[in-house]
Each structure stands twice: as C-alpha cells, then as structure tokens.
Amino acid sequence: TxxxxxxxxxxxxxxxxxxxxxxxxxxxxxxxxxxxxxxxxxxxxxxxxxxxxxxxxxxxxxxxxxxxxxxxxxxxxxxxxxxxxxxxxxxxxxxxxxxxxxxxxxxxxxxxxxxxxxxxxxxxxxxxxxxxxxxxxxxxxxxxxxxxxxxxxxxxxxxxxxxxxxxxxxxxxxxxxxxxxxxxxxxxYLPSWLGWLPGSAHEPALAGSLVAAGDRPAVGPEGAPGGLSVDVVEEGETLRVVFAGELDLNTASWVGERLRSIEAEHRGTLVLDLRGLGFMDSTGLRELFAANRRARSEGRRLVLVKGSRPIDRVLELVRAAEVVETVDDPGSIGPDRRE
The missing domain is CATH 1.20.1640.10 (Multidrug efflux transporter AcrB transmembrane domain)
Incomplete structure (x- = not known):
C-alpha cells in the first residue's frame, strides 16, 4: 500500500x-x-x-x-x-x-x-x-x-x-x-592530545580517599612539584628509589616519568622505598602499579618497601601484596626467587 x-x-x-x-x-x-x-x-x-x-x-x-x-x-x-x-x-x-x-x-x-x-x-x-x-x-x-x-x-x-x-x-x-x-x-592506547579526558577511578581511588587529612605532612616546595623528593641509592645490582613527601595528583605524572627514565638505565632489581611518604592518593598508586606492570613485562624485579602508617593502610586496602612484592625493611630483600 x-x-x-x-x-x-x-x-x-x-x-x-x-x-x-x-x-x-x-x-x-x-x-x-x-x-x-x-x-x-x-x-x-x-x-x-x-x-x-x-x-x-x-x-x-x-x-x-x-x-x-x-x-x-x-x-x-x-x-x-x-x-x-x-x-x-x-x-x-x-x-x-x-x-x-x-x-x-x-x-x-x-x-x-x-x-x-x-x-x-x-x-x-x-x-x-x-x-x-x-x-x-x-x-x-x-x-x-x-x-x-x-x-x-x-x-x-x-x-x-x-x-x-x-x-x-x-x-x-x-x-x-x-x-x-x-x-x-x-x-x-589513548593519544596524548586526548589526555585531558576525565578518568574513572576504581578501587585504588577509594583507598586513596580513606587517608585522613590529618595524616598528610606539611612538606616544603623543594624537590618534585608539590614538595615530593626522590633520591636514588645504588646498592650493588639493586637500585633503591627513596620517596619523601606527598605522592598525589600534583606529583604522580612527574614520578611516572622519573621511574621510566630510571628503568631505561637500570635493568636489575628496583626497590621503591615508600617509608618517607606521608600521603598517597589513587594517582600515585596508579604509577606504582604501572611500574610493576612494566617490570613484569620486561622480566625485572620490583619491590615496595612500606613502613609509613597512612601508606601501609592504602596498600593493605587495595591488597597490593597480591600483585607486588612488598617488604617492611629493604635489608630483608633477598635474592631474586624467580631465578
């Protein structure tokens, strides 16, 4: 019809x-x-x-x-x-x-x-x-x-x-x-020119938000943006990266670039010492997990050193020990058990 x-x-x-x-x-x-x-x-x-x-x-x-x-x-x-x-x-x-x-x-x-x-x-x-x-x-x-x-x-x-x-x-x-x-x-993969897009935070963001404001230390302007300082200590075939200050939205991208540059020059065990951190949010946690993914894909060993009360609480809430090797004292890090 x-x-x-x-x-x-x-x-x-x-x-x-x-x-x-x-x-x-x-x-x-x-x-x-x-x-x-x-x-x-x-x-x-x-x-x-x-x-x-x-x-x-x-x-x-x-x-x-x-x-x-x-x-x-x-x-x-x-x-x-x-x-x-x-x-x-x-x-x-x-x-x-x-x-x-x-x-x-x-x-x-x-x-x-x-x-x-x-x-x-x-x-x-x-x-x-x-x-x-x-x-x-x-x-x-x-x-x-x-x-x-x-x-x-x-x-x-x-x-x-x-x-x-x-x-x-x-x-x-x-x-x-x-x-x-x-x-x-x-x-x-996301092109760099789309980096302005908002991100969606999952469980790490929840954990980061649980760190009380009273746990955040007053840090000075020296070091990385936001008052974070990063020192690299060479200990034989192990490289220990010592953090102090706040690892948050203002400093996370800088930390990611710093770690990638360190990884490019060092192929041995990398130890990330978090004992000097007073605060870490989801963006900082994301950079640590990203470093762990790179280490796994390249066959390297990465170890986290905890010991700061607010940071330990974050790592425990997201069960970081299930995916990243974690210790309380860098002196307790033994030989690579994967070998």
Missing amino acids: AGSRDFNNQMKSRAPWVFAFVLGLAFVLLMTTFRSIVIPLKAIVLNLLSVGAAYGVLVLIFQDGRLQSLLGYKSIGGVTSWLPLFLFVILFGLSMDYHVLILTRVREAYDRGMATEQAVAKGIRATAGVVTSAAVVMVAVFAIFATLSSLDFKMMGIGLATAVLIDATIVRAVLLPATMKLLGDWNW
Missing part, C-alpha cells in the same frame, strides 16, 4: 542517522570511561558481529523460507521492514551491557597492577556467571516469541534469541578475550 511504501522509505532515509548516533555515542562514552580509543572501536566491531549474525539468521530462515514446517509459518519472501532497525538498537544495547560489565572488571584488575593478559583472565572469570545466567534467561524469554502465531513476533524472537546466544558465547567468551590478549597494552 501507499502507507507501507512511505513507511519503508522513511525507515531507509532515517536508518543511517540512527546507526551514526548509536555508534558515535557508544564510542564517546567508552572512550571516556576506559580512556582508550582501541576499546570502543573493538566494542563496536564485536557488537556489530552479533547484530550481523542476527540479520543473517533472519534472512536464512524467513527470507529464504527454511524451517517453515518446524516453526509453523509461511514465508513472505522477506523480513518485516521495521525489524532490522529495531534489532540493531536493542541488540547493540544488550551487547554493550555485557561488554562494559566485563571490561570494568578487566580495567579494575589492570589498574591494580596486573598485566593485561592476567587482568583479562580475571575479568572473564569474575563475570562469567553473571553473563551466562543473564544470557540463559534472555534466550529463554525471547525464544517464547518464536512459538507465537504472529510472523513479526516470530522473527523478532528468533533474531533476538540467536544474537544473545552468539554474543554471550562466541563473541564475549572467545573473541573478546582473544583480541585483548593479542593487543596487550595497546588495548589502553
């Missing part, structure tokens, strides 16, 4: 705008949340795979007229005009929900000092039960629509159930961890 023709033309003309809006908004939100341009690009590609799989199943079954007797329908030689756009919006939202849930766990583990490969494994293990349970429920509910007599609902149910099943198994359980493992630290 004329009405159907106008409706189809309207759908075709507006579909590119819907696709552009959904994909663009998803990219911006994921880039801001995870401070990476690789994560949103990969998420969009993986989500489109699930949507594409649903489209393929609909064409295979309903447009080509397969399984008519089993599903109890008569093929009309095509797919309902409103369904592709509807499926794209719904499935992209469901897929993004799974994706953000998994990546949040991965990013938390990464920010706590785990290598990307280990963080991915931990994130998948932590979310596998939730993702699988939610997928089973949704597939079961959507599959009910396939039993209805209305052809439109039958198409919608099979499309949604198939896409969720593929997304929760092949895409999230296989393709997502595989691509993250292959990309390694490139997963978290």
Whole structure:
C-alpha cells in the first residue's frame, strides 16, 4: 500500500542517522570511561558481529523460507521492514551491557597492577556467571516469541534469541578475550592530545580517599612539584628509589616519568622505598602499579618497601601484596626467587 511504501522509505532515509548516533555515542562514552580509543572501536566491531549474525539468521530462515514446517509459518519472501532497525538498537544495547560489565572488571584488575593478559583472565572469570545466567534467561524469554502465531513476533524472537546466544558465547567468551590478549597494552592506547579526558577511578581511588587529612605532612616546595623528593641509592645490582613527601595528583605524572627514565638505565632489581611518604592518593598508586606492570613485562624485579602508617593502610586496602612484592625493611630483600 501507499502507507507501507512511505513507511519503508522513511525507515531507509532515517536508518543511517540512527546507526551514526548509536555508534558515535557508544564510542564517546567508552572512550571516556576506559580512556582508550582501541576499546570502543573493538566494542563496536564485536557488537556489530552479533547484530550481523542476527540479520543473517533472519534472512536464512524467513527470507529464504527454511524451517517453515518446524516453526509453523509461511514465508513472505522477506523480513518485516521495521525489524532490522529495531534489532540493531536493542541488540547493540544488550551487547554493550555485557561488554562494559566485563571490561570494568578487566580495567579494575589492570589498574591494580596486573598485566593485561592476567587482568583479562580475571575479568572473564569474575563475570562469567553473571553473563551466562543473564544470557540463559534472555534466550529463554525471547525464544517464547518464536512459538507465537504472529510472523513479526516470530522473527523478532528468533533474531533476538540467536544474537544473545552468539554474543554471550562466541563473541564475549572467545573473541573478546582473544583480541585483548593479542593487543596487550595497546588495548589502553589513548593519544596524548586526548589526555585531558576525565578518568574513572576504581578501587585504588577509594583507598586513596580513606587517608585522613590529618595524616598528610606539611612538606616544603623543594624537590618534585608539590614538595615530593626522590633520591636514588645504588646498592650493588639493586637500585633503591627513596620517596619523601606527598605522592598525589600534583606529583604522580612527574614520578611516572622519573621511574621510566630510571628503568631505561637500570635493568636489575628496583626497590621503591615508600617509608618517607606521608600521603598517597589513587594517582600515585596508579604509577606504582604501572611500574610493576612494566617490570613484569620486561622480566625485572620490583619491590615496595612500606613502613609509613597512612601508606601501609592504602596498600593493605587495595591488597597490593597480591600483585607486588612488598617488604617492611629493604635489608630483608633477598635474592631474586624467580631465578
């Protein structure tokens, strides 16, 4: 009819705008949340795979007229005009929900000092039960629509159930961890000109905020920005970096650059002596964990020396000892047990 023709033309003309809006908004939100341009690009590609799989199943079954007797329908030689756009919006939202849930766990583990490969494994293990349970429920509910007599609902149910099943198994359980493992630290790549983007703090930020203001010492302007001083002491094949003052937002980036320059010249054991610190927030903790990740990836040994009450409290709250070798006295550091 004329009405159907106008409706189809309207759908075709507006579909590119819907696709552009959904994909663009998803990219911006994921880039801001995870401070990476690789994560949103990969998420969009993986989500489109699930949507594409649903489209393929609909064409295979309903447009080509397969399984008519089993599903109890008569093929009309095509797919309902409103369904592709509807499926794209719904499935992209469901897929993004799974994706953000998994990546949040991965990013938390990464920010706590785990290598990307280990963080991915931990994130998948932590979310596998939730993702699988939610997928089973949704597939079961959507599959009910396939039993209805209305052809439109039958198409919608099979499309949604198939896409969720593929997304929760092949895409999230296989393709997502595989691509993250292959990309390694490139997963978290963010161009320097986007460094102004706000970051999202996970567990380390909570721990940093628990250090009472009364624990912060009054430090002078000498040393690094904000009154932090860093001394390097060479002790045989071990290099001890002694911190004094505050390791916070004002000094963390300077500390990160300083540590990288030290690591470039010294390949042996690196000891970070934190006994002189009176305050450390999440940004300082992030630089310590980043140094630990670099040490692990390069096969070097890194040891933290604790002993400052507020800093010990932070390290204990984030369970730093689980991912970083930690001692109370630098004199107790023995030979590298990995050898």
